[in-house]
Amino acid sequence: MNFLDYTLEELHEKLVNKELTAVDLIESVYSNIEETDDEVGAFITLNKEEALNAAKKVDEKGVEEGNVLSGLPIGIKDNISTKGVKTTAASKMLENFIPIYDATVVEKLNQAGMISVGKLNMDEFAMGGSTENSAMKITRNPWDLTRVPGGSSGGSAAAVAAGQIPVSLGSDTGGSIRQPASFTGLVGMKPTYGRVSRYGLIAFGSSLDQIGPFTRTVKDNALVLNAISGTDDKDSTSYRGNTPDFTENIDEGVKGLRIGVPKEYFNEDGKETTIEKSVREALDAYKEMGAEIVEVSLPHSKYGIPAYYIIASSEASSNLQRFDGIRYGYRSNNIGSLEDIYVKSRSEGFGLEVKRRIMLGTFSLSSGFYDAHFKKAAQARTLIRQDFAKAFEEVDVLVAPTTTSTAFKIGGKIEDPIAMYMADVLTVPVNLAGVPSLSMPCGFFEGLPIGMQIIGKQFDEQTIYKAAYAYEKATELYKEKPSLKGGE
Structure with a gap:
């Protein structure tokens, strides 16, 4: 079974009508992985036996007719804790780490009856924009196997885009769900900060990280966000308000909707790129559907990249102090003193990009530089939020x-960290502001997907989904399928 042919609701209907069993779905997942993952490289760890056992229990109990997600397979990004299943963050530092608890999102998926089939590749500790920084393998873009799937959630995106699984979870610190969704032609949602619990997510930038779903269609995405959202006493930053049904009135259209077009997100010299042309055409489609298009300004977005990389790296340098070779994780064998344990374990266990960001963050927080760097970045963040x-x-x-x-070629930017950082220029302001944003396909160029993002007010994912659903129904771009071949 190629999951590119079915929505979650269609799979659910087949389970309810007994055209398929949950075991059939899980066996299809592993068959797909066996057939395509040597080329795509999406998965790090599989848990076939546990997944098949869980599917058998679903079939014995019977699929709940009112629960669309019951018995459906899902892949989990490898920085989200899974009890009894290796969670590596794609790092040598945690290559053999097996958690003793599930992340809250995993608990919620279990409660919804979804079945985790394995852990997905990523940039090490979520630091990167191409999934080339993984210590495990390189993941390839199903639309062109010579290109990156984006990052850091590249494995999560590639597995869904290749039709291996119908849905996956990723995490987004500065665009790590939306950029891979754009590169692989998927719907990827970065919820409002606090909408989804971060408990059990291996922390990168604690004030920026959010977990969210990758799907082929907008309604599928809303269904999964329904399942993973909500207050969590184990996460003090989780939202204490009510969680709406994100699918409610999703099809009511966009007539009268006011859509803002931030001029800073387009070339101000008037030279329209292919990507901008596709987004402008999408805006024309919205206008025809009855939406009002308004130009707006986000003048401080130009400070997004420097502010983000100082804040995220500072938080990373603090969060990654726990990986010290003492309690868990990698420990160097070449040690002669206590200092050696710390220094050599971290030097050997972390990859180049992780060490680069730890150094940047430590410098930004150090005495004499805090006011000049971290404090200024925090002030810029406030202006962006305003x-x-x-x-x-x-x-x-x-x-x-x-x-x-x-999507750029594998190896195209990995030697130029500044170019890689600048690729996030349109996504990082959303994380700094803590607002929700969804990326979805709005066209193709030379056989590669083009993504547009729909950004909403805090805790107003519902309006984003309505806008996205209307455009998806008008264009049906999700029906396009990748080639799983190399480009020219």
């Missing part, structure tokens, strides 16, 4: 490109 708040006084959602390019 820009979004002001824009949302005039409009209901914002629409902009997700990325400045389609």
